[in-house]
Each structure stands twice: as structure tokens, then as C-alpha cells.
Amino acid sequence: xxxxxxxxxxxxxxAAKLDLKQRGELAELAFMRKAANFGFAIAKPWGGSExxxxxxxxxxxxWRVQVKSVLGPLPSRNSFRVRTSSAHHRGYSDEDxxxxxxxxxxxxxxxVFPVEVIENRESICLRPDSEKCRFIQYxxxxxxxxxxxxxxxxxxxxxGPPETAAAI
Numbered sequence: 655x656x657x658x659x660x661x662x663x664x665x666x667x668x669a670a671k672l673d674l675k676q677r678g679e680l681a682e683l684a685f686m687r688k689a690a691n692f693g694f695a696i697a698k699p700w701g702g703s704e705x706x707x708x709x710x711x712x713x714x715x716x717w718r719v720q721v722k723s724v725l726g727p728l729p730s731r732n733s734f735r736v737r738t739s740s741a742h743h744r745g746y747s748d749e750d751x752x753x754x755x756x757x758x759x760x761x762x763x764x765x766v767f768p769v770e771v772i773e774n775r776e777s778i779c780l781r782p783d784s785e786k787c788r789f790i791q792y793x794x795x796x797x798x799x800x801x802x803x804x805x806x807x808x809x810x811x812x813x814g815p816p817e818t819a820a821a822i
Contacts, residue, residue, distance in 0.1 A: 669759050670725060681723035681757045682707050688764065692796050705740070705750035715801045720746060723757040733779040734758050736765075738772040747773055753799060758782055766795040 669677055686696045686708060695711040706718035724734045736756045739745045746754060748769050756765040763782045771792065772778065781787040792798075 665759075677723060677725065677759075678721070681759075682721045684757060685719070685721045685755055685764075689796070689799075692800075694799065705746065706752075710753075710799055712800050717752040717799055718750070719799075720751045720754045721757065722754060723759060725759045727760065728779070732783060733781045734760070735777050735779050737777050738767075739776045743776060745772075745774055745776065756780065764794055764796075765789060765792045766798050767792050768798060 669680060672680065682698075686698070689708075689710055690696055693712065697709040697711070699706070699709065704718075705720065707721045708719045710717045710719050722736055722738070724736050727734050736758075738754060746769060751769050754767045754769060754772050756767070757763075758765075758780065761782045765780060767789075771789075778789065780789055782793065784790075787793075
């Protein structure tokens with residue numbers, strides 16, 4: 655195993671020792687770092703009463719982002735079940751968030767979902783190692799949060815429609 659794989663394995667083992675709340679906070683922190691690397695400005699709302707975890711800004715566009723994570727695959731399967739609802743099993747809508755971003759700790763992989771994709775779902779199964787996964791187009795799809803310049807010119811929008819986003 656190479657040095658990178660050793661580090662990744664050690665981080666996964668440490669993440670496994672955390673409780674769900676701590677792991678969620680770690681995923682949010684990892685999201686903020688990753689998004690900042692792509693040029694997004696990041697803000698964390700005060701308190702925990704909002705349905706979103708992070709506000710992301712690119713240019714004049716602001717997005718409300720809910721961050722979810724999963725540690726390992728389902729037993730005897732190659733898929734990872736990610737909750738797409740709150741702890742109270744209440745689904746998200748465009749009234750609550752603009753994007754739901756899932757982090758798979760074991761694979762160090764992100765999925766960026768516009769809210770329309772996950773509305774009315776309690777969970778989804780992701781298979782990061784399969785090109786046949788029906789959600790493959792959302793894997794590392796950070797460009798969905800970057801607005802199309804032709805559409806965004808002169809707009810100041812909070813929660814504009816994700817379909818105006820362009821790929822990185």
C-alpha cells in the first residue's frame with residue numbers, strides 16, 4: 655500500500671470511532687474544504703435550526719447545501735445507502751435546500767445532487783465503483799453549483815434553479 659492509501663485507511667479508522675453527530679460535523683468540514691478548493695465562498699449558519707448545513711456562494715449566486723455522509727457499504731453489498739431525509743425522516747424540498755451533497759468516507763467520493771433528484775426519497779443507494787450506477791452523473795459534480803454565466807449575469811439570487819448550472 656502507498657502512503658496515500660495508508661493515510662486514507664487511517665482517516666477512515668479514526669472516523670469510524672466517532673459518533674454520528676461528530677462524523678456529520680467532520681463531513682461538513684471536509685465539504686467546506688473541498689468546495690473552497692473549487693473557488694466557492696463558504697458560510698456556516700449560526701445554530702442548528704436551518705434545514706441546510708452550509709451556504710455556498712459562487713459569484714452572485716448563493717446555494718443552501720445539506721451535507722450527508724456514510725461510512726461504509728451495506729453488509730454483503732457493494733452499495734452505500736445514504737439518507738436523503740432528516741433525522742426525523744422528513745424529506746427535503748426546494749423550500750429547504752438547493753443541493754444535497756453526500757460524502758462516502760470509505761471511498762473518499764462526493765456526490766452533488768440538486769434537490770429535485772432527492773425530493774420525496776428517504777435514502778438512495780450509491781455504487782461509486784460502478785459505471786452503471788444510476789447516479790453516476792452526480793459523482794464529483796461540483797460544476798452543478800457553478801452558474802452558467804449567460805444566465806447569471808446581473809442576477810443576485812438566493813437559491814436560483816440548479817438547472818442553470820454548468821459543469822466544471
